[in-house]
Structure formats: C-alpha cells, structure tokens
Amino acid sequence: MSSDSGSSDGELRIEASLAAFGPRAVAAFGTAATEQELRFARAEILGKKGELTAILRGLGQAPADQRRALGERVNGVRAEVELAFEARLSAITSALRAADLNAAPFDMSLPGRSAERGHLHPITQVSNEILDIFRSLGFEVAWGPQIELEEHNFTKLAFPPDHPATDMQDSFWVKVTGAPSDARVLLRTHTSNVQVREMSTHTPPMAIVSGGSVFRRDDDVTHSPMFHQIEGFLVDESVSFAELKGVLTEFARRLYGPSTPVRFRPSYFPFVEPGAEADVGCVFCSEDDGTRATCRVCKATGWLEILGCGMIHPDVLTHCGIDPERYTGFAFGMGVERVLMLRYNIPDIRLLFENDPRFVAQF
Numbered sequence: 001m002s003s004d005s006g007s008s009d010g011e012l013r014i015e016a017s018l019a020a021f022g023p024r025a026v027a028a029f030g031t032a033a034t035e036q037e038l039r040f041a042r043a044e045i046l047g048k049k050g051e052l053t054a055i056l057r058g059l060g061q062a063p064a065d066q067r068r069a070l071g072e073r074v075n076g077v078r079a080e081v082e083l084a085f086e087a088r089l090s091a092i093t094s095a096l097r098a099a100d101l102n103a104a105p106f107d108m109s110l111p112g113r114s115a116e117r118g119h120l121h122p123i124t125q126v127s128n129e130i131l132d133i134f135r136s137l138g139f140e141v142a143w144g145p146q147i148e149l150e151e152h153n154f155t156k157l158a159f160p161p162d163h164p165a166t167d168m169q170d171s172f173w174v175k176v177t178g179a180p181s182d183a184r185v186l187l188r189t190h191t192s193n194v195q196v197r198e199m200s201t202h203t204p205p206m207a208i209v210s211g212g213s214v215f216r217r218d219d220d221v222t223h224s225p226m227f228h229q230i231e232g233f234l235v236d237e238s239v240s241f242a243e244l245k246g247v248l249t250e251f252a253r254r255l256y257g258p259s260t261p262v263r264f265r266p267s268y269f270p271f272v273e274p275g276a277e278a279d280v281g282c283v284f285c286s287e288d289d290g291t292r293a294t295c296r297v298c299k300a301t302g303w304l305e306i307l308g309c310g311m312i313h314p315d316v317l318t319h320c321g322i323d324p325e326r327y328t329g330f331a332f333g334m335g336v337e338r339v340l341m342l343r344y345n346i347p348d349i350r351l352l353f354e355n356d357p358r359f360v361a362q363f
Contacts (some may be wrong), residue, residue, distance in 0.1 A: 014070055017055045018077050025051075025081045029088040038092060042085050052078060122363035123228055123352060126340045127211050130230045133254050137247060139209040139232055144194035146213055147174060150184035152193045156200070156319035157271040172215050172225075187215035191231040192271065195331060198233075199320035204327045205236035211336070224349050228336040233312065235322065235329030241274070244309060244330035252280050252306065255339075263303065272310025272331060279303040284345060304342050307334035 025045045032038035045051050055074065120128070131141055154166055164170050172187040179185065194210035209232035215225060234243070249262045261281035269275040282298035298304050309332035314324035337349050344363075346352070351359055 026084045127336050134209040139207045142208050142210050148188040148193045152196045156196045158315040159270045191229045195233050207234040231333040233331035239328045271316050273313045275310035278307050279305050
C-alpha cells in the first residue's frame with residue numbers, strides 16, 4: 001500500500017506542476033519587452049535546465065500505467081507554451097516594425113555620408129614603385145603563372161633533385177585531375193619561373209623584370225605561406241658582374257636615397273654562379289654612424305640585406321636553349337614584404353595580410 005500511495009502522490013505532484021507551469025510560462029513571456037529578454041525566458045522555461053525538464057524527471061515516480069498519459073500531457077503543455085512564445089515574439093516584432101514606420105521621417109536636407117575612397121595596399125604600392133624603377137633602367141615587365149610545372153620552377157633552374165625546396169615539406173604541390181602520372185605541379189616558390197619562360201621563348205638580348213605572389217611552407221613573424229617577389233634578369237653578350245653591381249646599386253639608391261651605401265657579399269643560390277647578397281646601409285640608424293648599438297633593425301651592424309643576385313649559371317642558359325659560350329647574364333630577386341618592412345620598420349609580416357584598416361590606412 002505504501003508503494004501505491006507514493007506513486008499516486010508522484011502523479012498528483014506532476015499534474016499540479018503542469019497545471020501551474022503553463023500559466024507561469026505565459027506570464028513570463030508576457031513580461032518580456034525585447035526579443036532578447038523573451039528568448040532568455042524561453043531558455044529558463046524550456047531549456048535543458050529549465051522548469052519543464054525538472055518536471056519530466058519526476059515521471060519516474062508515477063505508476064507505469066500512467067506514464068504514457070502523463071507524457072502526452074507534458075507534450076501538450078510544451079506545445080501550448082511554444083505557441084505562447086511564438087505569439088509573443090510576433091507581437092514584439094510587429095511592435096518594432098510599427099514603431100519604425102510611425103517614427104519621424106529622415107531629414108532629407110541633411111548632407112549625405114560620402115564613401116571613403118580606398119587606396120592601393122602597401123604591398124602593391126611598393127611593388128609598383130620597384131617595377132617602375134627597373135622600367136626606368138630599361139627593363140621590360142613580364143608576368144607568369146602562379147601554378148607551375150616542376151620543370152619551370154626547379155629543373156631548368158638547375159636545382160639538384162635532392163634540394164630541400166623540392167621537398168613536400170617546403171613546397172605546396174598540386175594534384176591535377178586527369179594529368180599524366182609523371183606531371184608534377186606546384187604553387188611557384190619564386191618568380192624565377194618567369195625567367196625560364198622568357199629565356200625559353202625569346203632570343204637575347206633581353207632585360208626582364210617580373211613580380212607577383214609566391215608560396216612556401218613558412219609561417220612566423222617574418223615569413224608567410226604566401227608572399228610577393230620582384231625578380232629580374234639581363235642576358236646579352238659579354239655581361240659581367242660589373243653590370244650587375246651597377247644596375248642594383250642604382251636601383252638601391254633610387255629606392256632608398258642617392259647617398260645609400262651598397263655592398264655585395266658572396267652567397268650560394270642553385271641557379272647563379274657566382275652568387276651574392278646585396279646589402280644597403282641601415283636606413284634607421286644612418287643619421288649616426290650607421291652602426292648605432294641600439295638599432296634593433298640592423299642589429300648594430302649598419303647593414304640591411306635586401307636581395308639575392310648573381311650571374312646566371314651556364315646550366316640554366318643551356319636548359320633554356322641559350323648558348324652559354326656566347327651569352328652571359330645576371331639575375332636578382334627580392335621579397336617585397338622585406339623591402340616594405342625594412343622601409344617602415346614593421347615588426348610582424350602578418351600585419352600586411354590581416355587587412356586591418358587602422359594599419360593599411362597609414363600608407
């Protein structure tokens with residue numbers, strides 16, 4: 001008898017809770033003045049931790065033969081509460097719409113809001129400036145594809161087969177549906193593919209400069225998986241390292257100022273021999289002696305590296321169908337972001353790609 005009496009008491013408690021629950025929920029919805037308040041009230045009433053969930057937990061105390069009927073009663077109350085919620089939401093939306101329609105009209109005599117005029121991204125600005133300098137030095141601008149064959153990106157540039165740049169961890173390789181099994185395609189790692197394409201289809205003399213996006217698997221404060229390069233080359237009879245130094249020295253002085261010191265240091269690149277890196281005097285501490293101990297940019301050396309260069313390797317000329325016994329040439333390449341970061345003392349390359357208007361508006 002005690003068990004039956006307990007079950008009956010549980011059934012009565014559920015019925016009493018449901019009887020009070022509906023009106024209380026409708027009243028709570030009625031007091032909500034905004035949609036946000038209304039949805040908050042719904043979560044308190046019908047949510048996972050709401051009042052109805054607590055009532056449902058009490059079904060286990062009801063007699064087994066009564067649980068189905070009680071469950072249907074609960075679902076019915078839930079439906080009534082949901083209808084009350086939708087009705088109140090519709091009323092709030094209608095009230096807002098009516099207030100908007102009945103509000104005072106706009107003053108058409110007020111001046112309009114003019115749209116702010118945009119400008120070129122700082123990377124584009126610096127790229128155009130660099131290309132214009134080389135145009136003025138007699139170079140022609142050419143362009144090439146960003147998705148390239150391994151042949152044009154590595155092989156014809158005399159990269160060894162085991163060079164780290166040809167590894168999957170250093171380059172973005174592309175799977176081309178329907179391509180031959182031996183076709184190897186990647187996102188170009190440098191703009192030197194333009195050099196190969198131009199030398200393979202034209203006869204010297206030629207002086208070409210190119211630019212655009214390149215892709216490598218780097219990502220930190222000084223490297224980005226996608227960045228921009230400017231690359232150029234000159235091929236003719238009897239070209240020497242002297243012409244290379246003359247062209248790049250004049251370029252640096254037009255870019256950084258006529259009194260900018262320039263130096264060349266030996267360095268290795270697979271597609272040039274000999275190779276060098278070009279440095280300019282630090283533009284941030286040049287007002288002193290160029291080796292200011294507090295200069296964080298040049299690390300107190302007085303010099304900043306801006307590009308790599310060298311004489312085009314005879315193998316590269318041969319791969320492109322140019323006679324290395326008759327012609328020689330030089331090539332150079334630079335990262336646009338590096339030139340930009342050095343010029344404006346930008347500490348993190350990612351600032352150039354986040355497109356924060358507070359940052360790009362400064363250029």
